[in-house]
Amino acid sequence: MSVDAPSDYPPSWYAASQPLPPPRAALQGTARADVAVLGAGYTGLTAALALAEQGYRVTVLEAERVGWGASGRNGGQAIVGYGCEQDTLERLVGDADARLLFDFSRDGMQMLKQRIARHGIDCDWRDGHASVPIHPRQERALRADIERMAQRYDYPLEWWDRARLRQELASERYLGAMYDAASGHLHPLAYVLGLARAAEAVGVTVHEHSPVLRLERGPRPVLVTAQGRVEAEFVVLAGNAWLQGIAPELETRMMPVGTYIGATEPLGEARARSLIRNDMAVADVNWALDYFRLSRDHRLLFGGQANYSALPPPGLRASMTRRMRRVFPQLADVSLEYVWGGYIDITRNRAPHWGRLTPNVYFAQGFSGHGVASTCLAGEVIAAAIAGQAGRLDVFERIPHGIFPGGKALRMPLLVAAMSWYKLRDLLG
Template sequence: MSAPYPPSWYAASAAPLPEQPVLEGAVEADVCILGAGYTGLTAALELAEAGYSVVVVEAQRVGWGASGRNGGQAIVGYGCEQETLERLLGPDEARLLFDYSREAMDRLRGRIARHGIECDWRDGHAHVPIKPRQERALRAGIIEMAGRYDYPLEWWDRARLRQELASDRYLGAMYDSASGHLHPLEYCLGLARAALAAGVRIYEQSPVVELVHGAKPVLRTARGQATGEFAVLAGNAWLRGIAPELESRVMPVGTYIAATAPLGEEAARALIRNDMAVADVNWALDYFRLSRDHRLLFGGRASYSSYPPPNLCGVMRRRIRKVFPQLADVPIDYLWGGYVDISLNRAPHWGRMGNNVYYAQGFSGHGVATTGLAGRLVAEAIAGQSRRLDVFAKIPHAPFPGGRLLRMPLLVAAMAWYRLRDALW
């Protein structure tokens, strides 16, 4: 019997996937993939449909990491601003990457439809400002995205937002009808079912302890090994010693989500009438949406140390009350967290090590749609068409300063400054 998923509303409400076998002995395939989250499973599905034999090796259960615990918000773009990509790559390739992110959203919807994945997809996402400087930045961003990226966004003033959102906390909204939200674990399990049906072999409860480079890379576990012509590292925040040169360029960051008790359909719809997802634009942001059983799912309170915040339940209740004072007496039924991986510049870190080991990481809290893009581009590169992945590989990525011992304390100190800025400016 395998270890259970960490307790969450997602785990409690998802239709379970039958347990997959532990990797024992030696197996071979054209491609061996570490990690059964969105990136690894999308790459596996794309490769299997192209005729490759594929093995996926997962340390826990399918979707056990960020793919099964995240906020569920699927947003066009990346974890960094477009101006960061312009600075790093120039305007033409920054525009190309943005267009790829639009493709990622289209393919996400298409994958859900084609494979019949029941994951509660809902259209619509709003970024909401709390302070005037944030409102000015969002308004300028709408003009920028329309003029330079041909991407239409709507500005809602406070009165228009109040028609959809029962909160007085925000000054308006930048509304994106092309983005949306879903049940993250059900989406991941749906990808796994599609991959299994396409012939992918998935091994669970099989932590990889070593990557052996060579003409045929090997993923070794305590009880077996998988050998392929190619390997894909899709462990993100959970690589844990497998590839130190990659791990130094991402940092695991804890993020937390609360699910209230069911509010009832009428009360839930009164909170968010159009069922959109919402996120503020603070550095330490809040994000929230409704569940299919009419709970409020409310996330935030990121932790940049390896420990959850003290009195996390009390912290989350206070944050919910700031947005929705009318929920002051509603209990929290579920509270969970997990790690996402951030890069130093918040840009995606995708590419290749040598000739036959591919990786994708650094989704920086923006991975629900872009992980699928990463999986597809890795599959394209393995099939001999690396042009699109090569654009991402051009993005320079520095390691986090401080080395293994000091990089986390330095990040905690930096994040304290950003939280102070959110509060005072």
């Protein structure tokens, strides 16, 4: 398992199951563009694609490979909404803006599906996502959420009791499910590679192995690498958890968190389908959650084991296997063939942190483990703002964001202590 391969894609089932393109050339010398983008993940490539389709000259700089970070390693679950609950957004920005933000998220999900179809991206999209409770308290909260989302947001969610859930999911662990037919799951690396091909087809230039060393702000901002520089009218910072030393005022409001995923050996179609009959994605609602789905080659992909420190947890493969078998005891004879991980970026309130550093430097971060759909929305929102339609970005900028306490030395230990309390609460129900 690797989260830190310096020159190619980290080992994962995603990388093993997907044809990987040859490396793109690193930036050499001085380039000029209308828009320079830091980061070739979902946000950066979506913004680049949307801007190039409107006639902008766009250059994207990627420190490693396209999709090397969270965009190519995540759990693949694309869910309407954000990393925080809607009641959090109501407290932060009021009911009217919270409704706007949720509607933007619904639009973003449609944009994601339309982009896959329009560009012919083969990324194994599947419909359906279930949030599943373990404790009665969680069941009550999910049932209340369904009623609230229908009444306040006109968003249809279904409650499945335990018997209905067992028709689709072969696990006794859960008390029921909140089912969302509009959400779903995909092959994350295949999707980001397809985005890159679509962007390049309309003229976007992508440079890999071109880590940005600094941002020079001013009337024409510049992204500087070891071997070159891109001068532009606008800059988009889309480095998320890997944005280090470029914009310190962003780093204090974001924390990298490790998360890990395993893939079983191939189970065969019949056995795989016996686990999740309708091919939906599933996640429990613990703070330290488990999430899982099936792959196209009939494996179980099982994720979780979030780690709020800088190091992968010890005995990762064994602990992931135990968690998987707790959900599916019938997999007692099945091992995890792949285990991999990476970093997501969280904000203190788990709400998205998107906006402008200066009138010509834009950013998006803080997807808080809920980024497959919302990162793509962020790219569209930033592209629209650069093109002169900033209304949606203005709403996101009204979300207040505090810094993580403790500075660089103490903010991680303080977060670890806080998360230990939430994990204990999960155990106690």
